[in-house]
Amino acid sequence: MRxxxxxxxxxxxxxxxxxxxxTVDIRGGENSPVDGARRAAATVFGPIENGVSGAVDPVGxxxxxxxxxxxxxxxLAALEKENAALKAKLGSDDRTRSRLGQLDRMLKLAGQGQYxxxxxxxxxxxxxxxxxxxxxxxxxxxxxxRRDMTVxxxxxxxxxxxxxxPDSATVLLANDPDFTVGTRMEGSDELGFASGxxxxxxxxQLLNGKAGVKKGDRLITFGSQSDKPFVPGxxxxxxxxxxxxxxxxxxxxxxxxxxxxxxLDVVGVVVQAPKKDPRDTVLPPKPKPTPTPTVTVTxxxxxxxxxxxxxxxxxxxxxxxxxxxxxDAQSTDGQQQ
Numbered sequence: 446m447r448x449x450x451x452x453x454x455x456x457x458x459x460x461x462x463x464x465x466x467x468t469v470d471i472r473g474g475e476n477s478p479v480d481g482a483r484r485a486a487a488t489v490f491g492p493i494e495n496g497v498s499g500a501v502d503p504v505g506x507x508x509x510x511x512x513x514x515x516x517x518x519x520x521l522a523a524l525e526k527e528n529a530a531l532k533a534k535l536g537s538d539d540r541t542r543s544r545l546g547q548l549d550r551m552l553k554l555a556g557q558g559q560y561x562x563x564x565x566x567x568x569x570x571x572x573x574x575x576x577x578x579x580x581x582x583x584x585x586x587x588x589x590x591r592r593d594m595t596v597x598x599x600x601x602x603x604x605x606x607x608x609x610x611p612d613s614a615t616v617l618l619a620n621d622p623d624f625t626v627g628t629r630m631e632g633s634d635e636l637g638f639a640s641g642x643x644x645x646x647x648x649x650q651l652l653n654g655k656a657g658v659k660k661g662d663r664l665i666t667f668g669s670q671s672d673k674p675f676v677p678g679x680x681x682x683x684x685x686x687x688x689x690x691x692x693x694x695x696x697x698x699x700x701x702x703x704x705x706x707x708x709l710d711v712v713g714v715v716v717q718a719p720k721k722d723p724r725d726t727v728l729p730p731k732p733k734p735t736p737t738p739t740v741t742v743t744x745x746x747x748x749x750x751x752x753x754x755x756x757x758x759x760x761x762x763x764x765x766x767x768x769x770x771x772x773d774a775q776s777t778d779g780q781q782q
Contacts, residue, residue: 550599561717601680
């Protein structure tokens with residue numbers, strides 16, 4: 446429309462009419478004189494509004510979805526974080542239970558041997574000293590740890606302390622090739638020296654070349670002078686193989702250690718030796734032998750064995766007639782017929 450004097454006058458007139466209709470509609474309330482016109486307009490333009498709304502709503506929904514996606518992502522991330530925290534808690538609970546079990550076994554062993562121990566946790570494997578089998582523990586000189594102290598756990602001998610710092614210490618494990626400990630055989634008291642062989646059984650040289658030893662015999666530490674580096678009575682392991690005696694001055698046996706050196710966690714450093722040698726009292730109970738089942742086989746004669754027939758030597762399965770063709774007068778129960 447061109448901007449002329451008439452167009453401006455028409456616009457003012459339309460605005461005035463609109464205000465007049467609004468005023469009449471408001472004052473009329475439910476009996477408004479324009480109510481019929483409003484219903485007619487709704488009838489005509491309603492379907493058009495619905496169509497336009499149907500075309501526009503998917504776009505609006507998409508915009509809302511994009512706007513809400515950030516909140517949903519945050520909620521998902523929060524749930525994932527909570528789930529991870531729960532899994533970590535469960536894992537830590539399992540680890541806590543495992544450590545409590547290890548600590549309980551170690552305290553029982555220390556109580557049986559009357560060892561004063563300082564508990565520690567393994568925090569590293571290996572050390573800068575070049576040893577091939579070492580661990581680092583989180584206890585040091587500030588905790589009363591000194592060089593050449595015995596280290597054990599709930600299973601037996603772990604090793605000895607070699608280097609001490611203020612808050613940590615290095616332990617040479619018993620399976621290291623540079624490790625040697627004096628041993629005593631359970632029961633027979635045969636003495637020897639056990640040396641580590643890495644992941645293989647420990648090698649023990651018995652001082653008595655004619656010592657009677659067999660697979661399954663058990664060894665404990667003999668102890669050192671002034672109880673350093675080893676206190677007596679700590680379980681070492683079980684004999685797994687015995688070399689034949691060749692008349693040498695010593696005899697060699699191989700011992701499987703009680704301790705699993707590849708899964709150490711909680712250990713104890715013996716800071717106070719027992720007043721009396723505990724000897725064999727710290728060894729675990731011997732396993733009970735498994736009974737071997739006995740199978741009894743009963744052979745039942747077959748029916749073919751009772752049938753008549755000729756044997757390989759020409760005789761028959763008939764009763765002995767004594768060559769007369771008549772049965773023997775002696776019955777099977779020894780009485781006369």
